[in-house]
Every structure is written in C-alpha cells, then in structure tokens.
Amino acid sequence: MSEINRAVKGTGDVLPEDSYKWQLVEGKMLETARLFGFKEIRIPVFEHTEVFLRSVGDTTDVVQKEMYTFDDKGGRSITLRPEFTAGVIRCAIEKGLVNGALPVKAAYVGGCYRYEKPQAGRLREFHQFGVECIGAAEPSADAEVIALAGQVLEALGIEELSLEINSIGCPECRKEYEAALKAYFLSHIDSLCDTCRDRLSRNPMRILDCKSPVCSEIAAKAPVVTDYLCGECRSHFEAVQSHLAAAGIEFKINPHIVRGLDYYTRTVFEFVSGGIGAQSTVCGGGRYDGLISQMGGPNIPSLGFAMGIERIMLLLEAQGTKLPKETDCDLYIAAVDGKAQLTATGLSASLRRDGFKIQTDICGRSLKAQMKFADKINADFSAVIGESELESGKVRLKNMKTGEETETGLNDISEALREAIRSQTLKELEDSVLK
Ligand code: ATP
Ligand code: MG
Secondary structure, eight states, X not given: OOGGGSOOTTOOOOOTTTHHHHHHHHHHHHHHHHHTTOEEOOOOSEEEHHHHHHXXXXXXXXXXXXXXXXXXXXSOEEEEOSOSHHHHHHHHHHTTGGGSSSOEEEEEEEEEEOXXXXXXXXXXXXXXXXXXXXXXXXXXXXXXXXXXXXXXXXXXXXXXXXXXXXXXXXXXXXXXXXXXXXXXXXXXXXXXXXXXXXXXXXXXXXXXXXXXXXXXXHHHTSOOGGGGOOHHHHHHHHXXXXXXXXXXXXXXXXXXXXXXXXXXXXXXXXXXXXTTTTOOEEEEEEEOTTHHHHTXXXXXXXXXXXXXXXXHHHHHHHHTOOOOOOOSOSEEEEESXXXXXXXXXXXXXXXXXXXXXXXEOOSOOOHHHHHHHHHHTTOSEEEEEOHHHHHHTEEEEEETTTOOEEEEEGGGHHHHHHHHHHHHHHHHHHHHHHO
C-alpha cells in the first residue's frame, strides 16, 4: 500500500461504527467532572515550544525524545501538545483566570502527540481526559481530584484498578533527598544508561522513572522520598490520606512513583490496572504547586491528573464490557420507483425534523436490495412507498424484529412511529424484567 492509503505509524482511526463508544466514554468523563464543578476547557493543539520546555522540564522523556516540534512558516518554534497541563496553565495565566475566583476547575478531552515507540496502549497520537484544579492548597483538594479520577473510572465500569499514591515533597525537602539519591546512583554509575548518567547531575529523580530494565532494577533499591519529607510535606501527605479515607477511597502508598514530568510537588498518584499488560497506568496525576509561578503567573498552587483514553478502551474491551448502543435507524423508508422516492424524500425530511433517525435509498437500489440494506443497518421499522400507498395515502409501518405491521396515514406517520417505538421499548423492558 502506498503512503496515501496508510495512516501514519502510531496513529489510529475511530470508525463510524465505533464512535458511539468514544462519545459515551468522553461524555461520562465530562459529566462526572461536572459533578465536582469542573467545566470543559478547549485549548489549541499546538503551542509555542517554550510553553512545554518551561513546564514539562528538559530532563524528561517527553522533552528529550518525544515532542513533535517544527518551525512554522513565520519561523516560530511550534510543538504539538504532548499533554494538556502546560497549555491549560498558559491559558489560565494569559486570560487572567488565575487572578479571578479560585479554584479554577477545568476539564479537557483531546489528542496529544508524542514520538514514542508504538505498541498496544502507546501511540503517537493518543487521547487524554484530565482536569486541572488551580488555586487549591488544601489536602482536601488532592483527595477531591483523586476522588474524581476514581469516580470516572468507576462510572465506566473499569474493574481491578488500584490507586497508588506517594508524596515527592517540596523543593526544600527534596534537596536532601536528591543528595542521597545522587550518592546512591553514583555508586552504580557504570551500570546506568547514557540518558540516566546525564540525568544524575541534572535531575536524579528522573532516573527513578527510567524504563530501561537495568536502571529500573537499580532504582528499585534507591532511597525512598517519603523518608526525607519535611514536616509540612509529611503532614500534608497524612492529611491527604485522611481525606481519602473519609471519601471511602482505598489506596496503597507506593514510594517509587515519581511521574514522568518535572513539575510535580508533594502528592503524586496513579491508577494502575492488571488488565492491559505493560502499559498498565491508565491515569496519572498530582500536585504542581510551583508550575504557575514558574510559567510567569502568580504564586498559587495547582493540581490535576490525566488519563489515557486508548488505554481505557483497551481495558473495556479486555473486560468484555458492552457499551449501550442507540439505534442507528428508527425507520427505513423504501420506495418502488422514482415518483415514490420523491414522497420518501419528503417524508424523510419531515420525520428527521421531528427528531427521528430516518434513512431512505440514495444509491438507486431495487426494492429488494433496499430491504436488504434496511436489515443490514438494523433499522427498527420499515415502510414501503409504492403506487397503492401514494393512491390511498396510507402506509404500513413494519416492526423489523417482530414482523408486526401497523397501518397509518402518510400525514400521521410521525405520531404512529412515535407510538410504535414507545410500545416496542415497553415490550423490551417488560421482557428484560421478566427474564
Ligand atoms: P507512561 O509511563 O506510560 O509513558 P506517562 O507518565 O508518560 O506514561 P502522563 O504523561 O502522565 O504519562 O500521561 C497520563 C496518561 O496518558 C498515562 O497514564 C497514559 O494513560 C496516557 N498516555 C501517556 N502516553 C501515552 C501514549 N503514548 N499512548 C497512549 N496513552 C498514553
Ligand atoms: Mg511516557
């Protein structure tokens, strides 16, 4: 196949047959976010490269290896968003949200771009749902944001997830920890990968997040950050745990979670699943109290999370979850010839204005082929317009499941269809209750 017929490596399509699943999942996400007061924000797919350099951090995998960066025709360095937080904070500062009523609660859904090695659950274009809660310092905020992530995953019916939390402290208490880490990794410097050797002087905590097996093995025995927390960070972390318990949320403390981006402080967390192999983190987040001032805004705290929608889709599929699907077609209107088709066109237009899902022939098919097509698209009802219907002004609505037919005037078809759908739905409901 030539390139013109092939999607770019690491990208995917959502076919018309499957898009209802995405709409459902994304709808559930934003709907749950609204229960917590988070409203949708929409930001550009690309930003000035500096936005990500300054926030995500230049010792991270994202910045070192994964960004889609190019010069536009005006000579500006532009980057496709590898994540949303940086863009949302840029927007919140630029539009003055950070100076208004706090907290600012924003939720987002959309595509992200990272040049990674594509595999199941790891793509070059992928989609995230996430939130940012700007201007809330209290431990109850951490618990609220974690509770929202948990409720989204629960609402989607995702099973066997575990919540792991950690505190990576503030820049103050991290100084001592970083010194301890440096000393530890220096004693293993010969075994570290090249990238991690570079990280050792610039940002030793990054080594804890290295995916290479040798580095991970060394990192597993490294000093843990929770042993180095200052008094304030420790009591913040303890209070987060109390609030989680108050909200009835189970969690595990995992002192090895550091997250992949540089801007995190204090609480970090992940929702991890056993069900999708190596790419097991479906949601990651935490606090980034220094980010807003680092990006030129006021010194206010902030926190958030992001979840990978493709990974959630994989989980739902692996679990065999059936997402409810609405009908694609309430009524298929077949026509025997060109004259009847004109009537079908008129009826279709008027019924669609009434809110029904209507299809009729637009491919010049024979009556037999039209009926076959109605079957194929799973139309709930069908009606045939022929000479006798045109003459009598009456038409029969056929229930495609039961074969049952009801006659109605062409002018009353809207009410008749509504009634037919209603009684079919009632019947199905009764059947399912009786079962
Ligand atoms: P990982 O350790 O798996 O690379 P990350 O730490 O880079 O994840 P974040 O930047 O925190 O991930 O992004 C949040 C979520 O977005 C992840 O938990 C994951 O579900 C999803 N995600 C990240 N990168 C990809 C990708 N390349 N393809 C699909 N989903 C992704
Ligand atoms: Mg990554």
